[in-house]
Amino acid sequence: xxxxxxxxxxxxxxxxxxxxxxxxxxxxxxxxxxxxxxxxxxxxxxxxxxxxxxxxxxxxxxxxxxxxxxxxxxxxxxxxxxxxxxxxxxxxxxxxxxxxxxxxxxxxxxxxxxxxxxxxxxxxxxxxxxxxxxxxxxxxxxxxxxxxxxxxxxxxxxxxxxxxxxxxxxxxxxxxxxxxxxxxxxxxxxxxxxxxxxxxxxxxxxxxxxxxxxxxxxxxxxxxxxxxxxxxxxxxxxxxxxxxxxxxxxxxxxxxxxxxxxxxxx
Amino acid sequence: xxxxxxxxxxxxxxxxxxxxxxxxxxxxxxxxxxxxxxxxxxxxxxxxxxxxxxxxxxxxxxxxxxxxxxxxxxxxxxxxxxxxxxxxxxxxxxxxxxxxxxxxxxxxxxxxxxxxxxxxxxxxxxxxxxxxxxxxxxxxxxxxxxxxxxxxxxxxxxxxxxxxxxxxxxxxxxxxxxxxxxxxxxxxxxxxxxxxxxxxxxxxxxxxxxxxxxxxxxxxxxxxxxxxxxxxxxxxxxxxxxxxxxxxxxxxxxxxxxxxxxxxxxxxxxxxxxxxxxxxxxxxxxxxxxxxxxxxxxxxxxxxxxxxxxxxxxxxxxxxxxxxxxxxxxxxxxxxxxxxxxxxxxxxxxxxxxxxxxxxxxxxxxxxxxxxxxxxxxxxxxxxxxxxxxxxxxxxxxxxxxxxxxxxxxxxxxxxxxxxxxxxxxxxx
Ligand SMILES: Cc1cc2nc3c(=O)[nH]c(=O)nc-3n(C[C@H](O)[C@H](O)[C@H](O)COP(=O)(O)OP(=O)(O)OC[C@H]3O[C@@H](n4cnc5c(N)ncnc54)[C@H](O)[C@@H]3O)c2cc1C
Numbered sequence: 001x002x003x004x005x006x007x008x009x010x011x012x013x014x015x016x017x018x019x020x021x022x023x024x025x026x027x028x029x030x031x032x033x034x035x036x037x038x039x040x041x042x043x044x045x046x047x048x049x050x051x052x053x054x055x056x057x058x059x060x061x062x063x064x065x066x067x068x069x070x071x072x073x074x075x076x077x078x079x080x081x082x083x084x085x086x087x088x089x090x091x092x093x094x095x096x097x098x099x100x101x102x103x104x105x106x107x108x109x110x111x112x113x114x115x116x117x118x119x120x121x122x123x124x125x126x127x128x129x130x131x132x133x134x135x136x137x138x139x140x141x142x143x144x145x146x147x148x149x150x151x152x153x154x155x156x157x158x159x160x161x162x163x164x165x166x167x168x169x170x171x172x173x174x175x176x177x178x179x180x181x182x183x184x185x186x187x188x189x190x191x192x193x194x195x196x197x198x199x200x201x202x203x204x205x206x207x208x209x210x211x212x213x214x215x216x217x218x219x220x221x222x223x224x225x226x227x228x229x230x231x232x233x234x235x236x237x238x239x240x241x242x243x244x245x246x247x248x249x250x251x252x253x254x255x256x257x258x259x260x261x262x263x264x265x266x
Numbered sequence: 267x268x269x270x271x272x273x274x275x276x277x278x279x280x281x282x283x284x285x286x287x288x289x290x291x292x293x294x295x296x297x298x299x300x301x302x303x304x305x306x307x308x309x310x311x312x313x314x315x316x317x318x319x320x321x322x323x324x325x326x327x328x329x330x331x332x333x334x335x336x337x338x339x340x341x342x343x344x345x346x347x348x349x350x351x352x353x354x355x356x357x358x359x360x361x362x363x364x365x366x367x368x369x370x371x372x373x374x375x376x377x378x379x380x381x382x383x384x385x386x387x388x389x390x391x392x393x394x395x396x397x398x399x400x401x402x403x404x405x406x407x408x409x410x411x412x413x414x415x416x417x418x419x420x421x422x423x424x425x426x427x428x429x430x431x432x433x434x435x436x437x438x439x440x441x442x443x444x445x446x447x448x449x450x451x452x453x454x455x456x457x458x459x460x461x462x463x464x465x466x467x468x469x470x471x472x473x474x475x476x477x478x479x480x481x482x483x484x485x486x487x488x489x490x491x492x493x494x495x496x497x498x499x500x501x502x503x504x505x506x507x508x509x510x511x512x513x514x515x516x517x518x519x520x521x522x523x524x525x526x527x528x529x530x531x532x533x534x535x536x537x538x539x540x541x542x543x544x545x546x547x548x549x550x551x552x553x554x555x556x557x558x559x560x561x562x563x564x565x566x567x568x569x570x571x572x573x574x575x576x577x578x579x580x581x582x583x584x585x586x587x588x589x590x591x592x593x594x595x596x597x598x599x600x601x602x603x604x605x606x607x608x609x610x611x612x613x614x615x616x617x618x619x620x621x622x623x624x625x626x627x628x629x630x631x632x633x634x635x636x637x638x639x640x641x642x643x644x645x646x647x648x649x650x651x652x653x654x655x656x657x658x659x660x661x662x663x664x665x666x667x668x669x670x671x672x673x674x675x676x677x678x679x680x681x682x683x684x685x686x687x688x689x690x691x692x693x694x695x
Binding site for chain 2: 018036192
């Protein structure tokens with residue numbers, strides 16, 4: 001079974017929040033310098049699910065990621081885990097692209113890869129938690145879609161997908177090819193092996209430009225986004241400590257209630 | 267994809283990067299294994315890097331390497347609870363090419379250095395931990411990592427202070443807390459202009475400021491503040507065994523240090539960016555393991571190549587120089603096709619010729635001398651007390667400084683004891 005997995009780079013979730021800067025002007029979150037991005041953990045689980053299918057049925061796993069040449073480390077991580085090929089698609093305008101144009105670019109790249117039985121995406125990206133791209137890819141390619149899958153198998157020439165719902169599961173069958181987004185119930189992604197890391201480190205990752213995938217530039221970048229971000233902010237929080245000391249506890253509690261009322265807290 | 271490497275270097279710190287760069291450049295099939303997600307990911311240090319060795323490897327490296335500031339000023343302060351006495355040194359020379367030292371961050375620097383090794387042809391395997399050695403009889407024949415066996419003609423352990431590999435190779439025992447210091451550090455953000463104003467710096471100039479005194483509560487060690495572009499690195503480095511014996515936490519000492527009135531003004535308004543802790547091998551040549559065996563060499567912190575004189579702490583330049591010597595040894599072994607212990611004995615010979623073993627020999631007695639608790643509490647107290655007496659104007663007739671000194675020392679220490687300590691300084695430093 002040939003599988004395409006779309007993986008996204010995100011700022012390392014281990015970076016403490018205090019190290020991020022919020023740029024109010026450009027409405028962007030600026031991660032600290034010098035710490036490379038990592039693969040979105042949900043996408044890592046999508047790679048894991050693909051590898052389980054490959055272990056069982058053989059085939060080829062191709063990983064697609066949007067970014068720059070520097071993002072090849074994300075693709076290489078998937079190769080180290082056991083994927084066969086990684087491709088980076090670059091475009092300066094990505095940063096300002098919305099989910100529609102990212103999904104459009106990925107759909108074009110998937111068409112260029114050509115042969116595939118299954119497209120996997122993580123359930124959402126752990127940076128903005130939107131969870132839209134997988135669904136829009138299915139729409140673009142006109143393929144059946146199942147979201148939040150915990151397991152995928154093959155039965156009678158169709159895909160059997162176990163979908164997580166509150167307190168239980170749904171099991172669907174869908175014709176091949178299909179798009180499936182993967183839930184975190186898949187469990188821990190495998191650790192790369194020694195030789196896996198070594199061979200991934202030596203592989204060249206092809207970089208495709210928007211021209212390589214014949215993308216229509218009017219559908220990508222900031223100008224194509226119909227949704228505009230007008231404000232990005234963290235509410236101001238003020239912390240103050242005041243110790244109320246009175247003769248008796250009763251007096252102190254009355255004073256406390258007064259203070260809280262004055263502060264508008266109750 | 268399976269292959270046999272000429273050399274596997276474990277650890278992409280300064281030692282491992284210098285070593286693998288040199289071997290790869292000479293055409294050896296070199297694998298550099300680093301357990302961090304990327305080189306430098308979890309590595310910390312104080313951060314003043316002394317440049318000459320790296321400058322030989324990459325002339326004018328500061329133009330491309332991620333350095334923060336060049337160190338123009340060195341300051342030393344003795345602190346008591348409520349006083350401080352400082353001396354500062356600055357030289358025009360320190361502000362000019364090739365500079366003397368730089369402040370820098372390991373997360374960026376190690377990545378840069380490892381990329382150099384990769385460009386030279388080394389294979390960098392990040393996120394891979396060496397779990398064990400691979401043996402062929404009595405000869406080290408590679409490593410085990412990520413569930414796989416990775417064979418090689420030589421293994422160079424550059425795996426830092428706790429060098430698990432040199433223990434596995436039987437070159438040393440588990441380290442004792444007496445051999446080590448604990449370093450804790452915070453990085454505190456301050457706007458560039460505030461740093462320059464507070465520390466009297468301009469442009470890319472920086473200061474390395476060392477402290478000893480009451481805040482370590484008599485535990486051998488000290489503190490530092492180094493300036494980066496837009497932050498301060500501030501930390502405490504103290505003897506591990508004494509910490510443990512007294513049930514004191516190093517971060518409590520750092521807190522105490524930060525709250526000292528002399529220090530707090532420099533930090534005011536700063537925002538904490540990160541906290542980290544690490545061990546430092548400080549027992550010098552006394553704790554040095556055997557440096558090689560069949561198919562195996564140790565370099566950098568793993569070999570305890572660090573120098574502490576009480577005023578400075580240097581390790582990175584020793585790591586680089588020993589990594590280079592290990593590389594040259596393995597290159598030679600490859601040429602003659604012999605990786606036996608006998609052939610690798612070329613390594614200590616190279617080290618003896620370089621500053622690595624020369625400096626460690628010169629300061630052989632320093633680690634023991636620096637365990638003297640008087641250096642950290644009594645002497646700073648006497649010095650500050652004397653300074654106070656000299657500078658105080660209380661309207662009474664003045665006395666000779668010599669007499670004031672005697673007064674400051676009264677009931678604290680005898681001249682005889684001071685004399686004996688001074689004699690030890692002469693031997694140790
Ligand atoms: C608080 C503090 C302040 C310091 N200040 C200074 C200073 O101002 N100037 C100075 O010159 N020196 C300073 N040092 C010392 C300096 O940091 C070290 O001497 C130097 O980093 C040693 O380099 P190294 O390459 O030998 O080891 P390290 O830098 O420790 O690198 C070892 C590498 O090996 C990796 N590793 C370990 N085990 C494995 C394994 N099993 N498998 C794979 N990878 C592994 C680690 O992840 C790490 O990347 C300071 C140290 C500390 C702790």
